[in-house]
Amino acid sequence: MLEKVTAHVAAVEEDAARIAACAVSLGLSEVVAAPKWHHLGVPRCLLEIADGMLGEATVIEETQSIKLAAYGREVNGIGPARKGKQCIKDCTIVESLLCFTEELRSRSPVNLVFLTSNKEDFSDGGSKPHADLQGDFARLAIQLSFNWGMAAHSLNL
Numbered sequence: 001m002l003e004k005v006t007a008h009v010a011a012v013e014e015d016a017a018r019i020a021a022c023a024v025s026l027g028l029s030e031v032v033a034a035p036k037w038h039h040l041g042v043p044r045c046l047l048e049i050a051d052g053m054l055g056e057a058t059v060i061e062e063t064q065s066i067k068l069a070a071y072g073r074e075v076n077g078i079g080p081a082r083k084g085k086q087c088i089k090d091c092t093i094v095e096s097l098l099c100f101t102e103e104l105r106s107r108s109p110v111n112l113v114f115l116t117s118n119k120e121d122f123s124d125g126g127s128k129p130h131a132d133l134q135g136d137f138a139r140l141a142i143q144l145s146f147n148w149g150m151a152a153h154s155l156n157l
Contacts, residue, residue, distance in 0.1 A: 001047060002043060002044065002047055005043040005044075005046055005047050006038065006043040008043075009037050009038055009042055009043045009046070010038065012037070013034065013035060013036065013037060013038065016034045016035055017034040019032060019034075020032045020033055020034040021034075046148075049148065049152045049157055050148065052152075052157045053115075053148070053151065053152060053155065053157060056155065058100065060096045060097075060099070060100045062092060062096060063099070065099070066092065066095045066096050066099055067092070069091075069095040069098075069099075070088060070091035070092040070094070070095045071088070071091070073087075073091040073094065073095065074087050074088050074091045078132050079121075079130035079131060079132030079133055080093075080094055080118075080121040080122055080130055080132075080133070082121075087121065090118070090121045090122070094122075094133065097114055097142065098136055098140065101140040101142055102140065105140055105141070109141075111143065111154060111155055111156070112140075112141065112142050112143065113142075113143045113144075113145050113151045113154045113155055114137075114142050114143070114144050114145070115145045115146075115147075115148070115151040116144075116145075116146065117146060119146055122144070123144070123146070127144070127146075128144070129142075129144050
């Protein structure tokens, strides 16, 4: 896995080097410099953060009640569902999260972050949860994050 992360960081460094070269040609060389993140150990650091987050992850069993609640969301067009769009997987994710968090909150006040790249279905178009999810997220103290860095910060990793 470290090889994949290192390759990705190298690709980002190459993109940054091209941007820096353009900046030099525009006379902005003192403003933009190409980073050398691999020299700073960034790939290993990113992998350690991801491993730490995944180490805290819990696999949730999809129960019959979760399936029924997800189906109800989809049929009624309750976010993340939308009328006319197949959203059962997103609805199942939400219902699994809510069920898990209900159980968790009865035992522990730990930080909980829902990390997703799917802003379209899970957000209000900005940084807040979808309008239909805001009440449950607030009640259960679920934080929403769209990137690993913010999620890691929220979990104090």
